[in-house]
Amino acid sequence: MNRSVLQVALDLVEIDRAITIAGEAVLGGADWLEVGTPLIKSEGMRAVSALKSAYTDRLIVADMKTADTGAIEVEMAAKSGADIVCVLGSSDNSVIAESVRAGRKYGVKIMADLISVPNPSVRAGELEKLGVDIICAHTGIDQQMIGTDSLDLLMKVIKEVSIPVAAAGGISEKTASGAISAGASIVIVGGSIIRSSDVTESTRRIKNAMNRPAPYTGPDKTSDDEIREILSYVSSSNVSDAMHRKGSMTEMKPLCSGTKAAGKAVTVQTFAGDWAKPVEAIDTASEGDIIVINNDQGVNAAPWGELATISCINRGVNGVIIDGAVRDVEGIKKLQYPLWAKAMVPNAGEPKGFGEIGSEIQCGGQTVSSGDWIIADESGVVVIPKNRAYEIARRAKEVYNTELRVREELRQGKTLAQVMNLLRWEKHP
CATH class of the missing domain: 3.20.20.70 (Aldolase class I)
Structure with a gap:
């Protein structure tokens, strides 16, 4: 040729x-x-x-x-x-x-x-x-x-x-x-x-x-760098699609509107608002990580507040996910820090030191291990198992790119039903 x-x-x-x-x-x-x-x-x-x-x-x-x-x-x-x-x-x-x-x-x-x-x-x-x-x-x-x-x-x-x-x-x-x-x-x-x-x-x-x-x-790029780059622009919805609706936490709400976080999980198991291990995890975390906390025994006392959040910012921790409650909401909102929790209460727990950092935990109905990847935005929080993180990130990128093309066809005047050809693919008795 x-x-x-x-x-x-x-x-x-x-x-x-x-x-x-x-x-x-x-x-x-x-x-x-x-x-x-x-x-x-x-x-x-x-x-x-x-x-x-x-x-x-x-x-x-x-x-x-x-x-x-x-x-x-x-x-x-x-x-x-x-x-x-x-x-x-x-x-x-x-x-x-x-x-x-x-x-x-x-x-x-x-x-x-x-x-x-x-x-x-x-x-x-x-x-x-x-x-x-x-x-x-x-x-x-x-x-x-x-x-x-x-x-x-x-x-x-x-x-x-x-x-x-x-x-x-x-x-x-x-x-x-x-x-x-x-x-x-x-x-x-x-x-x-x-x-x-x-x-x-x-x-x-x-x-x-x-x-x-x-x-x-x-x-x-290294695989970790590529994962981080992709997760910086795809959405939790894109990742959910790539994982066939797996990995999504339940009941997690963003505290600060418009925030997004992506990074590797540092897991924390704590109990009844005990904030010792969650705060100690900040020193364990690396820059770009996300602290993921299971606050067992309810949401009546918060294991997290504004001072812990300031400490996270100083350490470059990307975000916090809490299966439990958060307090000092006004202060954290002023900081516009990426944080997701199930509830808000004014009550703090006591720093007794019960629990563990780095163990496998349950959070929002999902199993999370340290080193798993987390993506969180206003749609919710998704856990990506570390052994499939590179694959899932790349599949999420494909979903993201497909939607870019669909948006362009919508901009050109088509309806979503026309673009997706829904009538053809409908199931009929």
Whole structure:
């Protein structure tokens, strides 16, 4: 191939939205338009035909992810207007060979997708020998969520074949540049473009990055830094969606309107308003942490007040969550400190020193361990288990970006029911 190609993956489920977004991407410089697997499963071959009719000057890729009946599926896609048909690289050799033969017959190219192939470097060579035209070094969404780097796969594969290789899987401006530098002929981008509030500009930025290849040096943030950055702009609602409605505390109310907190939990178990361990936890906490307190035995005495809050501010503690009561409300509100509690009372407990710092506790109906991540805003408080924090943060980012695109379509005049195509997906008896 004489130039690098930007392929935009239209991983949507509605034809009309796909056509609109495709048009915006074309304005930004998209070269190939991919009818994504979700769109094909939702709308069938008419999605391929519709995209081809709307954009006759662009190559159309049908991401069939064919695993069997290669000849039939390639024929379907080709006759519907596809120029390139994508099959699964993990398919049996007989399926690949039959797809290649059908591709030659109907004048379309065959792209083999290496998603989840156990030994991608070896399989890429085998696929080239079987006659496929393009290898797709693809890191799947679920793999991306746990931190698998898509360019690692690309670099393993590209030296094993002489046919064009496409890079796919969470590609950004930085990784697009790195992919071209590593030798990719095609960069496939989905979410970074189709979920953008400005599809045209996002496409243009990716395309410009591809025109300025630079060696990829790996992630520029630690996983903790990336989690913290994502949680700084997504909402507790985004995180709840990413966790399939898990992790949300009950009855927690923000004391100060408009505040938000995100950070690692420092857990405290205390009893009947005993404020010794909650206050001692301030000295234990690191900058950016959140103190999470279970005040067992009711809400009649508060284990927390204004002086403890001032101490938190001095230490750089990001916020406090109390399964119990808080006092000195006026003073804390003046400080506009991020604090969530179940109740407000004037009564203080006694500093007897009962309880423990760092143990597993219950708070707002959720189990919390020190080191779990907390996000809290006016919608509520959500606990993210530390062993899934990176994955959940990245999934929340996907939810956030999807909503950006929906907001833009609402701004353009659609109703939410139209954007979400609710009538189509309603259950009927």
